[in-house]
Amino acid sequence: MNYVPRARLQLVGVCALLLAAKYEEIWPPEIKECVHISANTYSREEIIVMERSICAALGFRLTVPTVYPFAARLWSVLEDTDFLQLGQAQPDGPEERERLFSLLQKATCFFLEHAVLDYKCLQFTPSQVANAAVYLALLTLRLRHTAAQGEGVDAGLPAPSALWSDQLRHYSKTTLREFRGCAEVILEHVHYVPTTKYQAVRRKYSSSKYGEIAKMLIPDQLPQ
Amino acid sequence: MASAFPTTGIAATSVAKLPADRRHDSNYDDDEEQQQQQHLYNVACSGRGTLPTSSVERYERRGKIGQGSYGKVFQCRDRVTDRLVAIKEISWNCEDEGLPSSALREVALLKEVQHPNMVRLIDTIMEGKKFLLVFEYLDKDLNHLLASRKTPLVGSKLKTIMFQLLTGLHACHSRRIVHRDIKPQNILSNREETVFKLADFGLGRAFAVPQQTYTNEVMTLYYRAPEVLLGERHYLPAVDMWSMGCVLAELARHRTMFAGEGAFTQLIAIFRELGTPDEVSWPGVTLLPHYNTQFPKWRRKDLQQLLPTLDRDGIDLLDGMFRYKPEERISAYEALQHPWFDEVRDDCLCTLQRQMLEQYY
Numbered sequence: 001m002n003y004v005p006r007a008r009l010q011l012v013g014v015c016a017l018l019l020a021a022k023y024e025e026i027w028p029p030e031i032k033e034c035v036h037i038s039a040n041t042y043s044r045e046e047i048i049v050m051e052r053s054i055c056a057a058l059g060f061r062l063t064v065p066t067v068y069p070f071a072a073r074l075w076s077v078l079e080d081t082d083f084l085q086l087g088q089a090q091p092d093g094p095e096e097r098e099r100l101f102s103l104l105q106k107a108t109c110f111f112l113e114h115a116v117l118d119y120k121c122l123q124f125t126p127s128q129v130a131n132a133a134v135y136l137a138l139l140t141l142r143l144r145h146t147a148a149q150g151e152g153v154d155a156g157l158p159a160p161s162a163l164w165s166d167q168l169r170h171y172s173k174t175t176l177r178e179f180r181g182c183a184e185v186i187l188e189h190v191h192y193v194p195t196t197k198y199q200a201v202r203r204k205y206s207s208s209k210y211g212e213i214a215k216m217l218i219p220d221q222l223p224q
Numbered sequence: 225m226a227s228a229f230p231t232t233g234i235a236a237t238s239v240a241k242l243p244a245d246r247r248h249d250s251n252y253d254d255d256e257e258q259q260q261q262q263h264l265y266n267v268a269c270s271g272r273g274t275l276p277t278s279s280v281e282r283y284e285r286r287g288k289i290g291q292g293s294y295g296k297v298f299q300c301r302d303r304v305t306d307r308l309v310a311i312k313e314i315s316w317n318c319e320d321e322g323l324p325s326s327a328l329r330e331v332a333l334l335k336e337v338q339h340p341n342m343v344r345l346i347d348t349i350m351e352g353k354k355f356l357l358v359f360e361y362l363d364k365d366l367n368h369l370l371a372s373r374k375t376p377l378v379g380s381k382l383k384t385i386m387f388q389l390l391t392g393l394h395a396c397h398s399r400r401i402v403h404r405d406i407k408p409q410n411i412l413s414n415r416e417e418t419v420f421k422l423a424d425f426g427l428g429r430a431f432a433v434p435q436q437t438y439t440n441e442v443m444t445l446y447y448r449a450p451e452v453l454l455g456e457r458h459y460l461p462a463v464d465m466w467s468m469g470c471v472l473a474e475l476a477r478h479r480t481m482f483a484g485e486g487a488f489t490q491l492i493a494i495f496r497e498l499g500t501p502d503e504v505s506w507p508g509v510t511l512l513p514h515y516n517t518q519f520p521k522w523r524r525k526d527l528q529q530l531l532p533t534l535d536r537d538g539i540d541l542l543d544g545m546f547r548y549k550p551e552e553r554i555s556a557y558e559a560l561q562h563p564w565f566d567e568v569r570d571d572c573l574c575t576l577q578r579q580m581l582e583q584y585y
Binding site: 018019022023028030031047048051052055056059060061062063 | 321322323325328329331332333335336348350355401
């Protein structure tokens with residue numbers, strides 16, 4: 001293990017961000033911007049030295065699957081389908097449908113970003129976490145729809161296997177049972193966070209830009 | 225700049241190789257952090273941990289052999305194994321932006337996938353202000369090979385080259401990596417011209433399943449796919465297959481297939497031979513950013529007449545590589561199943577298996 005004193009944790013964070021951007025983006029941020037976002041805590045020399053320390057420690061193995069591409073794959077399966085299994089109650093207009101789909105993406109990210117901050121999620125693979133987050137997003141939006149209809153919270157929920165459709169099963173090659181444990185862990189964390197002082201993710205997802213997902217009713221537990 | 229990785233004294237020796245008691249002591253050194261970083265660095269950079277040191281001293285520089293997409297390339301001798309290597313040297317200054325992203329991507333991609341038909345990254349060394357990538361050494365590239373002969377390549381030799389390259393490309397694509405710069409200069413071979421490898425992954429990228437917007441100012445013009453020239457921003461492994469088609473055609477007729485001087489004339493050069501695409505031959509083409517209704521209208525020519533030395537199966541394969549619509553273009557995997565390769569497939573696969581065994585065990 002590489003020892004990093006507390007005062008340099010932010011340096012590791014800034015450099016990790018820089019490396020990720022260089023790998024992924026067309027125009028990564030400049031080093032002076034990295035100095036700026038860390039409020040001049042570190043010099044550009046320190047950033048460059050830490051950048052290479054991280055590369056060395058990881059042996060340059062930066063091509064790793066993250067949760068995002070897995071989630072995006074599931075979205076592309078769900079786009080333009082009746083993913084909440086609403087049947088007749090499905091929104092009519094293309095704009096309405098687009099809005100609902102965008103809400104699904106934001107809700108997925110809400111769960112993904114919670115999972116990132118939970119040590120317990122380290123035991124799961126990125127695809128499991130992505131599957132679980134998409135499933136929890138579907139569940140949350142379905143619950144919201146049911147509540148809006150004025151029905152009882154428990155009344156309108158489809159069978160658990162219904163939301164994880166045949167199509168999702170086919171393209172993820174996964175059944176609900178295989179990531180159920182992961183979904184439970186994420187859900188537990190989402191309900192635990194409000195009792196802590198770490199509110200950044202909740203605050204982000206309380207804004208209208210992020211669909212006010214944090215203000216929605218999140219299911220207490222997975223349907224049996 | 226003070227280097228975190230000094231090159232002399234104890235640091236130049238892999239800490240892991242020290243006797244247990246010394247290793248123990250060094251953990252309680254005053255320079256604990258530096259020692260640990262050095263240890264990590266040694267472990268991280270020593271490949272499979274079988275080599276004694278990873279330092280500049282290990283390699284004896286012979287001479288400059290080229291200029292890569294970033295940094296110079298030198299031929300060097302490995303003093304430990306007495307083998308030749310090619311070392312790409314990247315300067316890494318504090319005035320600069322740290323590690324160049326092309327170098328970062330190339331190393332990260334090559335760490336991800338090793339294949340007998342991809343040039344092998346043997347080692348990475350960070351020392352002082354330099355970052356060195358140590359590659360296996362190969363004697364020439366396809367341009368040298370083309371220049372050294374007066375006639376087109378035909379028959380099983382041509383098939384063997386293409387089969388090897390497609391095997392290497394399939395290895396990349398199946399690990400969601402697009403090369404994006406396939407051209408004769410980036411295809412290397414040994415002196416005997418029996419082994420061919422893809423090189424220079426400086427423009428390579430991992431594509432996640434959601435297609436992302438990559439810069440379209442990549443790839444040498446002659447080998448650039450029409451969708452890239454027309455400004456398509458969501459592009460796929462199919463761009464590599466177009467380039468592969470251009471390489472096949474160039475080998476088979478001993479002349480560049482499509483030679484334009486700019487993006488526009490490059491498109492014209494393609495359309496003149498393969499016909500001007502329209503909504504019938506390529507649904508959606510008119511929506512691409514650089515599509516122009518003023519393009520002269522040509523009809524698709526018969527590939528067989530353009531490439532008289534290529535047999536019918538070869539023409540059929542090339543036709544698959546030169547499909548306009550990227551989704552319809554043949555994939556590396558499909559191409560490997562093509563009947564054109566029936567003659568060489570068993571031999572090639574046999575060689576490949578042997579190379580893999582040699583490389584890994």
